[in-house]
Amino acid sequence: MLQNRLGKLAATALAGSMLMGAAACGGSDDSATTASPGAGTGSAAPAATGPKVGLAYDIGGRGDQSFNDAAAAGLDKAKAELGLADTKELEAGNGETEAAKEERLRLLAQGGFNPIIAVGFAYSGPVKKVATEFPDVKFAIVDDEAAQGPNISNLVFAEHEGSFLVGAAAALKSEKNHVAFVGGVRTPLIDKFQAGFTAGAKAVKPDIKVDADYLSEPPDFSGFNDPAKGKTMAEGMLDGGADVIYHAAGGSGGGVFEAVKAANAKAIGVDSDQAKTAAPELQSVIMTSMIKKVDVAVFEFLKAAAAGSAKAGPTVYDLKAGGVDYSTTGGQVDDIKAKLDEYKQKISAGEITVPAKTS
Incomplete structure (x- = not known):
């Protein structure tokens, strides 16, 4: 089932010529616009007045029970607490090129998503390139310091x-x-x-x-x-x-x-x-x-971006800062x-x- 989702989502991300249709599509696989956790149980999410957030997963995507799911948890918390206007999640496929990753990020930026988070060092080159094309869009990349720019936040760990x-x-x-x-x-x-x-x-x-x-x-x-x-x-x-x-x-x-x-x-x-x-x-x-704690890094970046205070460059989550630990x-x-x-x-x-x- 996961492989089917990956294939479908990679195809969606590559379809740059179908930008508007892809950006408008619904469903739990490649678009996340669902109610926040707690909806229907007496708790209410904040009014949807915050930014539109795009998130590009690494291979495995939401449901990998590990790295990508940690990023997804940070996004879910932001949905529940920050009143995001809209979110869109896209996944990577096995063996895809850097051009495919670039097109995925470009798809999100052209669709009005800002900020955009790229999950994984494999997005290093694509983030650096696409961020220069969209200087008014805030980007964050998890696990990479090489992609530097005035609109790129690097979320790295010890x-x-x-x-x-x-x-x-x-x-x-x-x-x-x-x-x-x-x-x-x-x-x-x-x-x-x-x-x-x-x-x-x-x-x-x-x-x-x-x-x-x-x-x-x-x-x-x-x-x-x-x-x-x-x-x-x-x-x-x-x-x-x-x-x-x-x-x-x-x-x-x-x-x-x-x-x-x-x-x-x-x-x-x-x-x-x-x-x-x-x-x-x-x-x-x-x-x-x-x-x-990728979830913490993602949430903190989104909170800062919503407040207009996201900073460019590396933020290191080490043991002293509580960024890594054992369970x-x-x-x-x-x-x-x-x-x-x-x-x-x-x-x-x-x-x-x-x-x-x-x-």
């Missing part, structure tokens, strides 16, 4: 710091002294997750074995939306002796969880608290998640929480410097 904490958790919980990392696509951003995870595990047990591999290599970004491949890779790691696996692979993480459940091992989620967002039958295998849902890390919080305090205080690169 993923390595949050990953250190779950790496420490993995080492503390591993019974085989062997853990693993599954990355979606081998990029500098995902390398940050691996670097932090490895550093955290080795801070606890210097001799621990840490396996790491990636599902695809650029320009192939399908590794963020290939659960079958995620499952196969995780099965290989489990067969090789790992008993805790951390993924930073977007929608492919569901396959990792399936493999972990079958092996009666432990998994670590990413971006969202996946013990809440993953498929119900898989939630129990997720002992913790590295929470990356405790399910109680599986309650027995090691004091140790994890000790690491958390030391990183925030600058006593521990977490590497942002594996080499």
